[in-house]
Amino acid sequence: MTSIRRDILIGLVCLALAIALPIVMPGRYVITQSTLFFIWAIVVVQWNLVLGIGGIFSLAQMALFASGAYATAMLGFYWKVPMLAAIPMAGVITVAVGMLIGLACLRLRGPYVALLTLAIAQVMYVLIVNDTDCFTTVGGCMPLFGGVRGIGQFGDIGLRALFPSKWYIAHYYVGLALLAVAVTISIVVIRGPLGLAFRALRDNPGYAMSRGISRFKYQLWIFAVSAFFTGIAGGFYAIHFRVVGPTVFSFSTLLFLIAMIVIGGLGSIWGPLLGAAVLMLADEGMRELSDYRNIGLGLLLAVFVIAWPNGLNGWLQRSRTSRG
């Protein structure tokens, strides 16, 4: 079986299981947590393209996610743009932000990129949180980016009105559909010419560049592609929670997501998804011990990087090859 066929097969099985879940377990808690899982999984799958495939050590993904969420909220709040139009627009805006960050990072090497992107995210957070000047006074003082409290009341995609009691199941399927598209894109990128170009640049940069593979061009491409779906995920997060606040920049979310990628397996197609699922479940298990959550996450992250740098995916693959 070729790898692409195997990917399609795994994808279809997962999709079928996910479609069946609300029928088997219709509880509201399970469904909303799964929707949250879809959102994080989209971000993680797209981040993996930059981090694992592109080999660009960018920590800007949460900043991009926040750009998408804020763009959606602000388009709805200030210009009354209907949400169905606002979310794709937010995707495009996020691409612009992503390309800007990509351009700023292009000439830099590994750790410089990580620091610069982390600093950019931090500055966005500081500027939003410290903003106390009223931009509008409609319904109370409201800074341009909503300040500490964030932005609310920017509209909805209409599923809450359409299914008054079952809207969360509708949102579940929207999230699932978005994730399916995001995973498909990631398979196309990894198995297609973009992935080939990046593998070539990684394995033998000199030869790849002399054959005319431009690092500049592909790096910008991968930033743009991954930014688009991250922005859309941000927009969906905004309408799902009905409020966007500066908490999306929090370091513990960043830690949570990077742990998903590392524990699942950096650079593989299914690793990040697996990692996201495992960590969401582990997080549920640790809910009782909420004080120890970040300690557990930090330990897991460190132990996995040190002991199993290829993550769960690498471990699965090794056990498969060793069996023959």
Next chain:
Amino acid sequence: MDVLIQIVASGLTLGAMYAVATIGLSLVYGSLNMLNMAHGAILTLGGYICYAAIVHAGLNPALALLAAAFVCALVGLLIYFSAALPLLRAENFETNIFIATIGIGSVIENLMLKGFGPYPIPQPLAVEGQVVIGNVHIPLQNVFILGVAIVLMVAVAILLQRTSAGRAIRATSMNREAAQLMGVRVGRVYAQVLALSGALAAVSGIMISSIATLTPVMGGDPMLKAFIVCVVAGLGNVYGAVIAAIALGLLEAATQYVLGVRWSFATLLLLVILVLIWRPYGLFGKQQVVRL
């Protein structure tokens, strides 16, 4: 004129604190190519140990400072043996150690949150009184910080330039293989550098908490600024980092006065991005030519 004195005074204090926080990071990056993301947590730990030693154990302040430096040096050693040593044997050291230290930093930070609570605590190690220059009152605390920072920087410079351990550190950061071939035990150098960096972080944590307050998350901001300083100077360049730290401290004080506190960090960052676009290896960094 008074405004200028005020800006220079607070800028020098900021710069001195950043410099002490940065030297450790820069030394570690220079010799191991390791970005220590747990640096901020170690820095905070230093502040808390000093607080606990004075308030709970009743030690005198000088001993408390030493105790904090000692504990944080041990944490540095622990990071070397538990994370850096095993990762050095595998591929992708730079990326993996970065992620591993994010995890370790989070563990330390949340342990402090459990142990000391989330509420700000004043740092007991403080000097009363003030100096008057012209019409400007400068707290003695700031003068004290500047003094300690200068003493530490001179000590580190002597260590690097005059002792055999310092020569080994410099040789390792210039060329690891060559140093190894000349009989430098690089493993020992790495352990020394991480311990030294932990101790320096502790001192800078105590300084920073003495003019602000102690909270479990206070290390994040100075760590990010220390990284910015490192990046501007060129990662691994210790002397460049000291100059850049003081320059950035002065710049921060000036922007705080002119544009307000809100914009100071954003201005710093904008400057860093511009510097990196103009010179991707930092102001004092040397471009590494890769031959294929």
